[in-house]
Amino acid sequence: MFFDAFGTDAFLLLTAFLLFSGIFAAKFSNRWGVPSLILFIIVGMFVGSDGLGIVYFDNASLAQVIGVFALVIILFEGGLHTKWATVRSVALPSVSLATLGVLLTSSLIGFSAYLIFDLTLLEGMLLGAIVGSTDAAAVFATLKERNIKAKMGATLEAESGTNDPMAVFLTLSFIELITIQDQSIWMLIPTFFLQMGLGLIMGILIGRLASFSINRIKLGSSALYPILSVAFALVTYGVTAFIGGSGFLAVYIAALVIGNRELTYRYSIFQFNEGFAWMAQIIMFIILGLLVFPEQLFSSKVILDGLILSVLLILVARPIAVFLSLIKMNYSFKEKLFISWAGLRGAVPIVLATFPIVEGLENSQTIFNIVFFIVLTSALVQGSTISWVAKKLKLVGPKKDVPHHSIELISMGKVAAEMIQFQTNEESAVVGKKLRDLSLPNHSNVNAIIRDNQIITPYGETKIQAGDFLYILVETKYKELLTKELEKKVKMSSTI
Template identity: 60%
Template sequence: MTSPVVTTDYFVLLVALFLIVGVLATKFSTRMGVPALILFILVGMITGSDGLGIIYFDNVKQAQIIGILALVIILFEGGLHTKWSTVKPVAIPSISLATVGVLITSTVVAVAAKVILGVTWFEGFVFGAIVGSTDAAAVFAVLKGQNIRERLAATLEAESGTNDPMAVFLTISFINLISIDAVNYYTLIGSFFWQMIVGLIMGLVIGKLALKAINGINLESSGLYPVFAVSLALLTYSVTALIGASGFLAVYVAAMLIGNSELTYQSSIFKFNEGFAWMMQILMFMLLGLLTFPAQLFTGEVVLKGLMLSVILILIARPAAVFISLIKMGFDFKEKIFLSWAGLRGAVPIVLATFPMIAGLENSQLFFNVVFFVVLTSALIQGSTITTVAAKLNLLGPRKVEPPHSLELVSIGKANAEIVECEADEKMSITGKNLEQITFPKDVLVTAIVRGGELITPSGQTTIAPDDILYILVSRDSKKELKKLLKV
């Protein structure tokens, strides 16, 4: 009989190896031009029962719970980094893509699924709803660090952050239509508006309360602030979901509100959540890879039908959704082509594919296998060519400049000061001037400048050049005024 201690140690070892392999896979994915999520999934498939046989995992319910938890963390991290000033101009197009676009995509794919998979109409619509939304985890990961035009990148990020509720609603609704004899259609319509409107309101309300709580509480250790922020994100999702509204939407909205406000220990919270989101992505995609059995996935039937549905999704359904939902919204033909191509599928469709399995639908295993293949195809083909397509369409923007962010100097309550790190941009008012010519707010001191990898000790005659990295000591009372001065 295996000792419980040995079993626990074995599990801890596997988690450690998974994370190490995931981190290394991320590095290699950049060199290979392949999205990291593909490598994460492959690691899970290779170590699973149909691969090396190291781990046997087939618990769909556990996979769904972990997948939802990971998506909450990923959406929260994505929302924190989403700038309202960037998203505001594309809010309407993004919402249109997240609602009308998902509905059109789901409908086109549903018709194709009815014919290709030979299922009923309602089952076809279940499949269409599952793959109807773009995936926040995939989009955030692929676009991070890329110099896609800001307007297009913001549209994709806002769409992927807000279209999950529509996909979840459609999936659950069509499963209910199959499973329940008498369904009230008016109740379904009311449920949709309840999820969207209440989810938005809950995100705003809890986001404001969370912001006040983070800024108002005096914790003994700065390391507790990121943990507190994550706890509030999980609270936002759970409370909203428990009243039948969209927890995903609430989390994304709350994160946007927090990320665009003055936030205590902002840098610590952002960095922690970035690392935590990566960890959850690694574990989630590897777990989903474990849940897949390659012997069932790479059969002639699944590959052929999966390829046919992938082609229809990528070349017909997504373009139709983009061109129709963005009518008269200021996007030209090339931009719509790019938005069509950049509609990545990822973790959300795979997690949603577990819903029919838990509900016990007849073709649920077929759906899961085909959805998984569609996601692999989308991530591999579209994800690895996004920058190339943008370059071909002449839609690349200038190199991204990291916005100013704070590096906390000491624990709150012990000093009322922070160090702000800022990369100078040629559009900034301070660029091209020496420090004596710049009217800084009171209690502000430029302590160091990094130029071309070299450290410069600043003096009054030091001129700020583009791409300089400035480290500025500032009192918290003057922080807002300093940020206005540094604003591009």
């Protein structure tokens, strides 16, 4: 093969090709209405043994390691960008979905697999556990630029960020029940609470330690601070997993703590982790695409079995789990329908599907192929229609306009000041006002306005319009006050 013939040079060239392919796939995913993970997986399958034959890859253990590493980076980046004020309002329903919802989904799909296919009850429940959770990588990427109502987005992101531990626990538990004789499922219940408790505690402790360290340690270069944050993410997972806790939960909680504290070099840390998370997604999904053999995946049996379970998952198991998990939790019928439809499957089920292969379980390859097909179906059908479903259910929020510009900031850690970006919309109370009439806190100043991708030099008579991006320099201690003032809506304008 090409890779065998040219060795290191071929590896570097192939890596560049795959990264370029991933970047272009991400660029066109929104234009085509297809989730980027689908395109990343297709790239992997295209260059794999059943495609162009450039790379032969069947190392499930290596794919598992790469997948876990990438998921840590993706969860960490998602947690950094999650606002605690938003998550707090949906904490209880999200936790219910992440625990009871996953358990119900796994049970329904597992029992269905046992009844329909040639699997034992434990093998069927193992399959159900693998596909029981929604996927943080898929949900974060799909919702990032879609104008879904804040409550819906926060619920789905918090659920996907916290439900991986439940799926991991159930998957490992059923593998243990299959491989170890006389093992009782009831003995595993205390283990679950121990893992979740340790994950929560370690996430909070290491998150606080990381925030303190980033703000106090004086490094020789500002470029080292983002790397320090990634090191803390990996330490959080490693230490928590080593002592028997849920590493994934700990990483997400730690990132939530870090992201909601004042940080030196905050802009650099966030930008670096966002780029790193994109690279992790590209590499992970391409590797997972390489791991599957399309000739096996698209056999008539896998397609039929996968379609049956996909329909049951999307239209039966997930809705039942959502409606039961959100009883008496102030969600309307339409909101529950949307949450049911937006339960995307992605990298986590595929990574978990490598565990039975690594353990050498009977029917492990069959389970892997069915899970892979379910993920493709979920991402293609649900992921590409989320915006349409939200619109039909009238759950669309203000349009998200991601700017194609940025303002690079020199680190201002020593003077405790930072530049913040705020986008106005039709409901913003500041719209229509002149800059000199704004009631901004002292020690804050509008330095630039971006309007229709053009920069406007602000002065007192400049009138703010809907859709403007305001870049405001403010002392850190006044940041919260400034944010509250900017976020006031039209109905409150008389109090400004």
